[in-house]
Amino acid sequence: MIVTQKKPIEELMAMLGDAKKIAIIGCASCATACATGGEKEVAELKKYLESQGRTVVATAMSDYCCMNLTTKGKVKGFAAAGAEAVVCMACGDGTQVVAKNVAPVPTYPSNNTMFLGEAAKRGLFEEACHFCGDCVLGQTGGICPITRCGKSLVNGPCGGARNGKCEVNPENDCAWIQIYKRLESQGKLDLLGQVRKDKGYKDVAYPRTISIR
Numbered sequence: 001m002i003v004t005q006k007k008p009i010e011e012l013m014a015m016l017g018d019a020k021k022i023a024i025i026g027c028a029s030c031a032t033a034c035a036t037g038g039e040k041e042v043a044e045l046k047k048y049l050e051s052q053g054r055t056v057v058a059t060a061m062s063d064y065c066c067m068n069l070t071t072k073g074k075v076k077g078f079a080a081a082g083a084e085a086v087v088c089m090a091c092g093d094g095t096q097v098v099a100k101n102v103a104p105v106p107t108y109p110s111n112n113t114m115f116l117g118e119a120a121k122r123g124l125f126e127e128a129c130h131f132c133g134d135c136v137l138g139q140t141g142g143i144c145p146i147t148r149c150g151k152s153l154v155n156g157p158c159g160g161a162r163n164g165k166c167e168v169n170p171e172n173d174c175a176w177i178q179i180y181k182r183l184e185s186q187g188k189l190d191l192l193g194q195v196r197k198d199k200g201y202k203d204v205a206y207p208r209t210i211s212i213r
Contacts, residue, residue, distance in 0.1 A: 001030040001118075002091040003125045004037070004111035009048065012087065015108040019085035022049055023058040023078040023105075025098055027065040027090035033119065036111045037065075037089030045087065045110065057081040065094025072101045079105055115147075132199055133208070139191045141182030146199060148175035154196040 016022065024042050031037025039061060046056045058081040060074040065088060075098055078086055086102050088095040092113040099107035115127040130146045136154060137144060146152045150168030157176035160167030166174050183189050 001033055001116070001125075002093070003114045003117045003127070004031055004034050004091050005114055006036050006041075007110055007112055012108065012110050013052070016054070016085050016087075019054070019106075021055050021057045021082050021084045023060075023075070023081060023083035023086045023102075024049075024056060025060045025062060025065065025071075025075060025078075025086065025088055025090070027094055028061050028063045031065070031090045031094075031111065034125065035123075041089055045089065057083050062090075062094075065090035066097055068097050068101070071097050075101050078102050134197070134199065136196050139194055139196060140179045141186060141188070141191075143175060143179045143182055145175050145179065148172075148178070150175075152199065154198060156192065 024045055026032070026037040026039065026042040028038065031041075032039075035041060042059055042061065046059060049056055058078050060078075062071040062074045065071050071094070075086070079102060083102070083105055086098060086105055086107040087110050088098045088107055089110045090098070091111065092109065095107060095109040114125075116129040116131060117125045117127045120126045127147050129144060130152075132146050136146075145154050149157075150166045150172065151158055153176065157174060158167070161174035161177060162170070164174055164177050166172040180189070180192065183191055
């Protein structure tokens with residue numbers, strides 16, 4: 001899931017500036033799981049804004065704010081309701097989708113988008129993927145060296161690990177020791193000898209588009 005954290009409320013209020021009539025949209029998927037944009041959080045923000053003298057003219061929940069077709073319908077009435085600003089309680093992608101569909105009314109994010117991660121347990125999220133576009137998980141035992149290695153090394157460890165811990169962040173296990181152990185358990189240590197291309201941006205043009213049609 002896309003993991004988000006709430007921005008400080010002072011930062012959000014500064015973005016809203018003099019706007020008095022506000023619309024709010026939350027996300028029923030990732031942001032709800034992160035407790036940054038579910039129905040509860042939308043209601044809390046509405047209550048806070050009204051306590052600060054703002055008027056919340058509309059609220060909505062999209063199943064996925066990042067899905068244009070569904071979100072477009074959810075925000076359709078915001079301008080007619082007189083919204084001077086829209087707060088999107090989703091990820092950066094969801095905020096961009098909302099902004100596109102309510103323009104020229106400005107849209108502001110209530111969250112910081114942190115990473116694509118997994119729920120280790122309730123309320124605890126761990127970064128899992130960097131969206132690098134060149135996945136090597138098939139060669140590294142399903143452990144991502146880009147995310148899990150403090151230096152994002154793709155061809156083995158740096159040599160600075162101590163007692164199995166990363167020299168960049170001693171609280172973390174060395175990713176390449178974990179990869180070695182995983183491949184050893186699978187009988188696939190030969191994969192360590194395969195040379196993987198270093199990550200870079202020279203072969204990538206942003207923004208990217210993918211069509212499955």
